[in-house]
Amino acid sequence: MVRLNLVMPDAYLALENGSVVEARSRAPGAARGELVFTTAYTGYEESLTDPSYEAQVLTFSYPLIGNYGVREERMESDRVHPSAVVARELTDDVADWLTEEGVPAVDHLDTRDLVIDIRDRGAMKVGISAGPDASVEEAKAQLEDCPHMSDITDIGDMVSVTEPEHFEGPGVDVALVDCGMKKSIKDSLLERDASVTVLPHDVTEDEVADLDPDVLFISNGPGDPANFDATQELVEAFVGEIPLAGICLGQQIVARAVGGTTEKMAFGHRGVNQPVLDHRTDTVVMTTQNHGYTVAEPGDLEVTQTNVNDDTPEGLDSEELDIITRQYHPEAHPGPNDTLGFFDEVLALGNPDAADPETVIAD
Numbered sequence: 001m002v003r004l005n006l007v008m009p010d011a012y013l014a015l016e017n018g019s020v021v022e023a024r025s026r027a028p029g030a031a032r033g034e035l036v037f038t039t040a041y042t043g044y045e046e047s048l049t050d051p052s053y054e055a056q057v058l059t060f061s062y063p064l065i066g067n068y069g070v071r072e073e074r075m076e077s078d079r080v081h082p083s084a085v086v087a088r089e090l091t092d093d094v095a096d097w098l099t100e101e102g103v104p105a106v107d108h109l110d111t112r113d114l115v116i117d118i119r120d121r122g123a124m125k126v127g128i129s130a131g132p133d134a135s136v137e138e139a140k141a142q143l144e145d146c147p148h149m150s151d152i153t154d155i156g157d158m159v160s161v162t163e164p165e166h167f168e169g170p171g172v173d174v175a176l177v178d179c180g181m182k183k184s185i186k187d188s189l190l191e192r193d194a195s196v197t198v199l200p201h202d203v204t205e206d207e208v209a210d211l212d213p214d215v216l217f218i219s220n221g222p223g224d225p226a227n228f229d230a231t232q233e234l235v236e237a238f239v240g241e242i243p244l245a246g247i248c249l250g251q252q253i254v255a256r257a258v259g260g261t262t263e264k265m266a267f268g269h270r271g272v273n274q275p276v277l278d279h280r281t282d283t284v285v286m287t288t289q290n291h292g293y294t295v296a297e298p299g300d301l302e303v304t305q306t307n308v309n310d311d312t313p314e315g316l317d318s319e320e321l322d323i324i325t326r327q328y329h330p331e332a333h334p335g336p337n338d339t340l341g342f343f344d345e346v347l348a349l350g351n352p353d354a355a356d357p358e359t360v361i362a363d
Contacts, residue, residue, distance in 0.1 A: 028131025043334020066091030180221025214350030288335030
C-alpha cells in the first residue's frame, strides 16, 4: 500500500508493515533504522544530538520542528545521531543543519498516522530514500538491509569515547562510563563540584581500580543492554565494592549485573512528560525519557519508582549494595527539572559525610 501526499513527493518511507509513505525531502540521502517517535514539543536540538537515538529514525509527533532555530549550546553531543528525521514540517534552519550533517530528513506527511502505526504495531524497521533521485525501490532496499536494534552488537563503539577524558573538580570522584552519554549528565555532576573521568564503555576492571573512584556511574545509551557485555562485567566486578549509579541504559545494565533481566518494549518511552510514581514519598514527578528497553526483573534491587502509565520500573535502589539508578533522565535537557536531586543522591553515596540527600531540593 502506498499512502499519497498533497505535495509532489521526492522522498519515500518503506515500513516493515508493508506500507510505503510519500513525503517531501528536506535533507537528501538514503537511510535505515528502527522507526520511533517522541512526543516532546520542544528540545529538538537536544533530541537530535542525544546518542540514545543512534541507529534509529526519529519521528517528531509535534507538528512544527525548528521554530526557535538551531543553537550549538543546546546540543548533547558533537553530532546528530538518528539515521534520519521525520516531521510534519521542518523549518529551513533544521533542514539546513541536517543537510550539513548528512542526515536525511523528510516532512509533509501525516506523522499522526505514523505514530498510530508505531503505537499499534510497535517500533518497526524503516527504509528511507530522499532527494532528486529518490525511489520506492531504494527505500525498500534500505528496509531489506535494516537490522533489528538487538542485532547491532557493536552499538557501544558507535557512541562511546575511545580514551578517558578527565574533568577536575573539588568534590566526589566519579568514574562515568560512556555508553552513549548525554553531555548534560556530565555537566550536572560538574555543577555539583564532582571530579569526573569519562571512560569508554569497554573500560577494564583494572583501569577503573587504578582510578579508585568514589562512585561508578553508568550512562545512558542506545540499543539492547544485553549487547554491553563489557560494561555489565565491569559492574559485576564492583558491586558491593564501590557505590553504583546509572541512568536509562545504565539502569538496565546495573540490573542485569545483579541478577535482573531486561526486555524490549513495544514502542518505548520518548518524550518530556512521562509521569513517575515514587513509592517512598507517594508523589508523582514528570520526567524526560528516551528508551526502547526496560528492566523486566530487578534482581537484587528494590523497585522504588514506577511509570504511572505502564508500571515499568523507573527507579531501582539498594542501601545494602549502595546502588541507585533511574530509567528516566533526571538532567532533563529538554524537560522538567523535578528530579535533579538524583545527582545529589548519587554524590552522597560517594561522600557519606554529606547531608542527607532526601533533604536536598532540586534546583
